[in-house]
Amino acid sequence: MSETGTEKSEAGLAKWYELFSRGARDWLRHDEKVRESVREHLPQIIAGGEVISESARTVRVPVRMLEHYHFRLRRQGESQGAGQGKVKPGDVLADASPDRGAREKGQGGEDQGEIQLLLEIKIDDIVDWLWEEMQLPNLVARTGPSEETDWTREGWDRRGARSRLDRRRSVKELVKRKGSHGGPASFIDEDLRYRQLARRRQPAVHAVVFFMLDVSGSMSDRDRKLAKTFFFWVVQGLRREYRSIETLFVAHTTEAWEFSEPEFFQVTGSGGTVASTGLNKVREIVDARYNPARHNIYLFYASDGDNSVGDHAEAHTALLDISRKTCYSGYVEVASGLSRQLATETGRLFGEIAAEGLAAGSYVVNDFDDVWGAVRHFFTGEQKALEAGP
Amino acid sequence: MSAGEDWQSYVRGLEELAGRSGLSFDRVEFEAVPDSFMMEIAVYGLPVRMPHWSFGVRYIYQLIQRHMGHSRVFEVVFPGNPGHAYLASSNGLAENILVTAHVLGHADFSRNNLLFRRCQEQVSEHIVEHAASHARQIQQAIESYGMQRVEAVLDAALALEQHIDVDQRLRRERYPEYLPDTKALVDDEFRRRFAALDPAAAAGAFDVRKRAPIPPHPERDLLWFIATYSPEMESWERDIFLAVREESFYFYPVFATQIMNEGWASYWHARLLREADFVPQQAYLDAIKCHSDVVRPIAAGQQVALAVNPYHLGFSMWEKIIEKEGLESAREIMKQDDDFSFLRNHLTRELADELGLFRFSARHDGQVKVLDNDLPMLQDTLLAPKYNFGAPSVSAAHVRTDGTLELEHDHTTDGRGLDLERSRKVLEYVQRVWRRPVVLRTIDQNGSTLELSAS
Numbered sequence: 064m065s066e067t068g069t070e071k072s073e074a075g076l077a078k079w080y081e082l083f084s085r086g087a088r089d090w091l092r093h094d095e096k097v098r099e100s101v102r103e104h105l106p107q108i109i110a111g112g113e114v115i116s117e118s119a120r121t122v123r124v125p126v127r128m129l130e131h132y133h134f135r136l137r138r139q140g141e142s143q144g145a146g147q148g149k150v151k152p153g154d155v156l157a158d159a160s161p162d163r164g165a166r167e168k169g170q171g172g173e174d175q176g177e178i179q180l181l182l183e184i185k186i187d188d189i190v191d192w193l194w195e196e197m198q199l200p201n202l203v204a205r206t207g208p209s210e211e212t213d214w215t216r217e218g219w220d221r222r223g224a225r226s227r228l229d230r231r232r233s234v235k236e237l238v239k240r241k242g243s244h245g246g247p248a249s250f251i252d253e254d255l256r257y258r259q260l261a262r263r264r265q266p267a268v269h270a271v272v273f274f275m276l277d278v279s280g281s282m283s284d285r286d287r288k289l290a291k292t293f294f295f296w297v298v299q300g301l302r303r304e305y306r307s308i309e310t311l312f313v314a315h316t317t318e319a320w321e322f323s324e325p326e327f328f329q330v331t332g333s334g335g336t337v338a339s340t341g342l343n344k345v346r347e348i349v350d351a352r353y354n355p356a357r358h359n360i361y362l363f364y365a366s367d368g369d370n371s372v373g374d375h376a377e378a379h380t381a382l383l384d385i386s387r388k389t390c391y392s393g394y395v396e397v398a399s400g401l402s403r404q405l406a407t408e409t410g411r412l413f414g415e416i417a418a419e420g421l422a423a424g425s426y427v428v429n430d431f432d433d434v435w436g437a438v439r440h441f442f443t444g445e446q447k448a449l450e451a452g453p
Numbered sequence: 454m455s456a457g458e459d460w461q462s463y464v465r466g467l468e469e470l471a472g473r474s475g476l477s478f479d480r481v482e483f484e485a486v487p488d489s490f491m492m493e494i495a496v497y498g499l500p501v502r503m504p505h506w507s508f509g510v511r512y513i514y515q516l517i518q519r520h521m522g523h524s525r526v527f528e529v530v531f532p533g534n535p536g537h538a539y540l541a542s543s544n545g546l547a548e549n550i551l552v553t554a555h556v557l558g559h560a561d562f563s564r565n566n567l568l569f570r571r572c573q574e575q576v577s578e579h580i581v582e583h584a585a586s587h588a589r590q591i592q593q594a595i596e597s598y599g600m601q602r603v604e605a606v607l608d609a610a611l612a613l614e615q616h617i618d619v620d621q622r623l624r625r626e627r628y629p630e631y632l633p634d635t636k637a638l639v640d641d642e643f644r645r646r647f648a649a650l651d652p653a654a655a656a657g658a659f660d661v662r663k664r665a666p667i668p669p670h671p672e673r674d675l676l677w678f679i680a681t682y683s684p685e686m687e688s689w690e691r692d693i694f695l696a697v698r699e700e701s702f703y704f705y706p707v708f709a710t711q712i713m714n715e716g717w718a719s720y721w722h723a724r725l726l727r728e729a730d731f732v733p734q735q736a737y738l739d740a741i742k743c744h745s746d747v748v749r750p751i752a753a754g755q756q757v758a759l760a761v762n763p764y765h766l767g768f769s770m771w772e773k774i775i776e777k778e779g780l781e782s783a784r785e786i787m788k789q790d791d792d793f794s795f796l797r798n799h800l801t802r803e804l805a806d807e808l809g810l811f812r813f814s815a816r817h818d819g820q821v822k823v824l825d826n827d828l829p830m831l832q833d834t835l836l837a838p839k840y841n842f843g844a845p846s847v848s849a850a851h852v853r854t855d856g857t858l859e860l861e862h863d864h865t866t867d868g869r870g871l872d873l874e875r876s877r878k879v880l881e882y883v884q885r886v887w888r889r890p891v892v893l894r895t896i897d898q899n900g901s902t903l904e905l906s907a908s
Contacts, residue, residue, distance in 0.1 A: 085502065085588075086493045086516075089509030092600075096506055131507035132878035133612050134845045134862075137870050137898070140817050143824070145834045147750045147765075148757030148809050150823045156757060156813065159820035 223257025232256040277366030278332030290365035315341030342381035355388040368407025386421040394425040460549035478560035481536040501585040532563030533578040547739030558721030575623035587696040609882040610697040615844035618674035631662040671848035716767015856889035870896040880907035
């Protein structure tokens with residue numbers, strides 16, 4: 064028997080046994096279960112700062128293999144075993160290593176040793192899970208000239224483009240004309256029916272969302288990352304949820320700039336904090352390009368809250384003006400480590416606006432775990448009932 | 454498959470030689486299978502077995518091991534009549550000749566060892582077919598009741614797979630419903646006269662039977678107890694528990710005689726090969742090389758091993774026994790013993806020294822220190838992982854009137870308490886099928902009693 068012949072029959076044999084392959088199938092089931100549990104712990108996972116990258120559409124999550132639990136005795140500090148070799152009582156066969164004890168304590172690992180898996184999850188899937196019940200607050204359907212128009216089918220006509228010929232309908236006409244007469248039937252022009260289209264105005268839910276970030280010197284790298292993580296998931300979610308949505312990105316220190324999305328997620332800065340510059344920038348853009356009557360406008364602002372005290376009046380005026388035009392203005396206070404609970408300059412600013420009955424709200428993000436809470440806070444229906452403006 | 458055909462032609466010769474050497478075994482069907490299938494048999498323990506995600510985890514570990522070249526499975530043999538032996542098709546000729554002789558040693562062992570015989574009488578000689586039919590039954594359950602529900606049952610049943618009682622029969626009767634009448638009435642004059650007055654009344658008057666508590670004694674066979682006495686399990690769920698239990702009855706003797714059994718098979722493959730003059734010289738040399746790899750006590754290039762290779766230990770013990778006491782008494786020992794009695798009775802001081810066996814302690818921080826080579830302690834250390842099917846002694850103690858299942862951990866036997874985190878998870882598994890609260894008593898680090906519960 065030739066070499067190749069042998070290989071071929073071996074491959075065939077392996078295929079035959081593949082039919083009985085349970086290992087692979089049970090492994091897939093394990094994988095599925097891991098994904099289910101990952102999904103349950105999504106908030107902690109999306110928090111991973113590494114997530115934000117425009118190019119990769121997946122997130123890598125390190126997970127441990129699931130353990131099927133059995134009754135076991137408690138682990139002891141010292142265990143005994145039997146070995147083989149030429150040794151004397153008292154010989155030390157392995158030395159203590161300080162880091163080892165600490166590591167094992169933390170993991171409570173199994174005998175088999177730890178194998179970590181890197182689970183790749185599509186960002187779209189995560190967004191699907193996250194945004195299952197999320198929606199933009201106070202979204203109103205607005206009609207106006209800039210609303211979406213769409214062609215819809217509407218009735219039939221005897222004239223029309225060939226491509227819109229409705230065969231079914233035409234056959235019906237043919238049968239109607241010929242009745243139950245037998246014999247070969249052929250279409251005449253009279254029988255043909257064409258679908259007609261009509262231009263329809265659709266009530267549009269046109270939304271414009273401003274993302275404004277404080278990049279002043281007081282914002283630490285971690286603060287910025289927290290804010291950007293929040294923005295990232297909001298942008299992903301909104302894009303997926305709404306067909307037409309415009310996103311605008313503004314960053315400020317003592318000055319303000321409008322950025323493109325990729326630039327925005329890269330931006331760093333230094334210097335003082337004058338929130339009014341950013342707010343004025345947003346106001347300027349709104350006035351120049353959008354009409355509150357036709358657009359649902361939103362503002363989400365992330366900052367550590369340390370606005371310069373002298374700016375209060377000016378910032379207040381700007382925010383008040385913007386909030387009259389927006390459906391909702393949200394403030395995310397990123398205060399890693401500190402928990403000042405909005406007792407900051409900027410926190411007060413948004414508090415005042417909400418007190419005046421405008422749709423505004425705040426949320427504190429101290430940690431990556433809070434990012435999910437923030438997304439929930441701003442984008443679930445409950446929040447709307449609590450904080451909705453007039 | 455040129456190598457395979459060559460090997461097949463030696464099977465008959467080896468069988469005849471084994472027969473002449475006093476081995477007695479049922480027919481074994483040999484089958485060469487691809488490595489991938491071989492690996493699955495090793496993972497599942499049976500060629501076709503019920504699906505469960507935990508096997509998937511073992512499968513991946515095995516796959517990684519194989520890729521790192523750590524483990525290679527030459528053969529797996531299933532006792533029965535006929536027995537089934539699976540050989541890796543990647544084995545060379547010499548390996549296959551060796552493995553065939555090895556399998557015949559196992560076949561002799563499983564047919565003659567009492568523990569094997571007893572369990573096989575219960576399970577029947579067709580475990581391979583039974584396991585396949587369990588797999589099918591569970592597949593059907595998945596189709597009827599959905600993956601989630603079947604998985605919940607398997608999570609619990611497989612978590613308790615070691616908790617059986619092989620001293621009881623596989624098909625067990627329920628407990629007697631009433632307590633035996635301890636104060637049996639004496640058949641005296643008064644009673645006879647009383648009965649003569651009104652037989653019906655007399656029967657009632659002396660009928661003071663008391664209902665037996667359930668269980669009447671701590672029950673170790675948790676799989677059976679839950680399947681039999683769970684207040685709300687459905688019959689297909691009970692069937693799954695009993696299917697897992699049957700497979701455990703099959704696995705127990707394999708587990709409890711591993712040192713003896715592997716040693717016996719290794720002794721015979723070495724001896725048969727030595728005596729098989731029909732095996733070509735080169736194949737013989739290759740096979741002997743392979744033999745010494747299998748029974749090697751210490752990894753190449755190392756001085757000390759922190760584990761004892763059961764093949765090597767068993768092989769050395771059988772060599773010594775046969776050398777000193779002859780083949781006849783060795784066969785008697787093979788029939789009567791399991792690893793516990795085998796090690797206690799036949800691991801001698803002399804042999805332990807010859808093999809260089811020692812006890813060590815391993816601390817959490819990684820320090821490993823040689824303790825001693827005290828023989829009774831050594832025997833105990835070798836046997837410690839084998840007690841009670843390798844599981845802590847947990848038994849069903851009581852079912853409360855509200856249906857709560859009370860489990861009790863016998864910490865005095867085990868010497869310490871249970872791992873609480875894992876135990877809690879197991880309770881959760883069990884609670885899902887028991888459907889009433891489940892509690893478990895054990896002790897904590899300080900030795901005080903602790904009750905875990907899941908409801």
